[in-house]
Amino acid sequence: MGSRRTNQYIRSIELNREAVPSFTEYPFNLAAIRNLESLAFHPQVTFIVGENGSGKSTILESIAVAYGFNAEGGTKNFNFSSRATHSELNKHIRLIKGLKRPEDGFFLRAESFYNLASNIDELDSEQSFGPPLIDSYGGKSLHEQSHGESFFAVFQNKFRGNGLYILDEPEAALSPSRQMSMITRMHELVQQGSQFIIATHSPIIMAYPHAQIYEIQEGLERITYEGTEHYQIMRAFLNNTQKMLDILLD
Numbered sequence: 001m002g003s004r005r006t007n008q009y010i011r012s013i014e015l016n017r018e019a020v021p022s023f024t025e026y027p028f029n030l031a032a033i034r035n036l037e038s039l040a041f042h043p044q045v046t047f048i049v050g051e052n053g054s055g056k057s058t059i060l061e062s063i064a065v066a067y068g069f070n071a072e073g074g075t076k077n078f079n080f081s082s083r084a085t086h087s088e089l090n091k092h093i094r095l096i097k098g099l100k101r102p103e104d105g106f107f108l109r110a111e112s113f114y115n116l117a118s119n120i121d122e123l124d125s126e127q128s129f130g131p132p133l134i135d136s137y138g139g140k141s142l143h144e145q146s147h148g149e150s151f152f153a154v155f156q157n158k159f160r161g162n163g164l165y166i167l168d169e170p171e172a173a174l175s176p177s178r179q180m181s182m183i184t185r186m187h188e189l190v191q192q193g194s195q196f197i198i199a200t201h202s203p204i205i206m207a208y209p210h211a212q213i214y215e216i217q218e219g220l221e222r223i224t225y226e227g228t229e230h231y232q233i234m235r236a237f238l239n240n241t242q243k244m245l246d247i248l249l250d
Contacts, residue, residue: 008041008042008043008044008098008100008195009097009098009100009101009102009164009195010041010063010067010095010096010097010098010164010195010197011040011041011096011097011098012038012039012040012041012096013038013039013041013063013066013093013094013095013096014037014038014093014094014096015033015036015037015038015092015093015094016092016093016094017037019092020092026087027055027058027087027088027089028089028092030053030054030055030058031050031054031055031216031217031218031219032048032050032054032055032056032058032059032216032219032220033055033058033059033089034219035218035219035220036059036219036220039059039214039220040212041195041197041212042195042210042211042212043195044190044194044195044196044210044211045186045190045195045196045198045208045210045211045212046196046197046198046211046212046213046214047198047199047200047205047206047208047211047212047213047214048060048197048198048199048200048214048216048220049199049200049201049206049213049214049215049216049228049229049230050215050216050217051216054216055216056199056216057109057111057168057169057199058087058089059089059199060109060166060168060197060198060199061087061089061090061109061168062087062089062090062093063090063093063095063166063197064107064166065090066090066093066095067095067105067164067166069105069106069107069166070107072109072115072116073106073107073108073109073115073116074106074107074116074119075105075106075107076105078116078119102162102163102164102194102195103160103161103162103163104159104160104161104162104163104164104194105163105164105165106154106158106159106163106165106166107166107168108151108154108165108166108167108168108170109167109168109169110151110168110169110170110172110173111168111169111172116142117141117142117143117150118143120133120134120137120141120142121134121141121142121143136157136158137153137154137157137158138153138156138157140153142154147173148173148174148175148178150173151170151173151174152174152178152181152182155182155185156185159185159189159194161188161189161192161193161194162192162193162194163189163193163194163195164194164195164197165189165194165195165196165197166196166197166198167196167197167198167199167200168198168199169199169200169201170182170198170200170202170205171200171201171202171204171205176204179202179204179205180204182205183204183205183207183208186208187208201230202230203228203230203231203234203235206225206228206230206231207225211225213225213228215227215228215229
């Protein structure tokens with residue numbers, strides 16, 4: 001484990017609390033950030049889970065931007081901006097990197113995936129030489145596929161291994177069966193030397209074995225898969241569907 005920790009791409013982050021202007025202002029007033037000092041990552045897969053608005057996507061975005069990715073997603077080569085909405089958190093965190101640099105990398109976020117797909121089409125329409133950019137995404141415009149198909153095309157074709165992959169709510173476009181397929185693809189990439197940092201609501205995706213899971217409560221707390229609120233609620237609903245519906249619809 002020691003050598004794997006050294007060779008992982010991002011070992012941890014630290015918040016420069018002394019430089020934070022105010023913990024009563026966004027994004028520093030969010031539960032995930034207000035009590036944050038440092039956060040260590042698993043050398044293979046780390047999940048950040050929590051309620052809507054708790055700050056998990058904000059943290060993920062800050063890590064991606066601090067590492068050099070575009071705020072709206074893509075590889076480090078993308079620099080488009082549909083609307084500058086990312087927070088200033090990336091300016092207040094320090095990335096603790098491993099000795100090894102990734103050969104590949106991608107920041108995939110559900111909320112701005114449409115903008116990413118549009119930018120790929122625009123770049124290809126302007127390119128006069130060389131292979132089309134879309135070839136590395138499967139050869140078919142992401143706009144000419146369903147949301148789920150285009151999402152999965154990125155996993156299957158663009159992620160090449162030995163990479164750092166930061167994913168924000170990838171389940172937003174994926175059916176339960178495709179989420180299980182995503183676990184299979186993740187495992188292939190992990191075996192090829194990749195590291196994943198993922199914000200998710202999906203009990204299916206976060207079931208990936210031996211992953212490190214942080215749940216946002218008053219702060220970021222390390223937790224077991226079975227201890228997450230997402231797992232417990234889903235299990236209770238599936239095991240007692242009619243009883244739960246009776247309560248919800250009463």
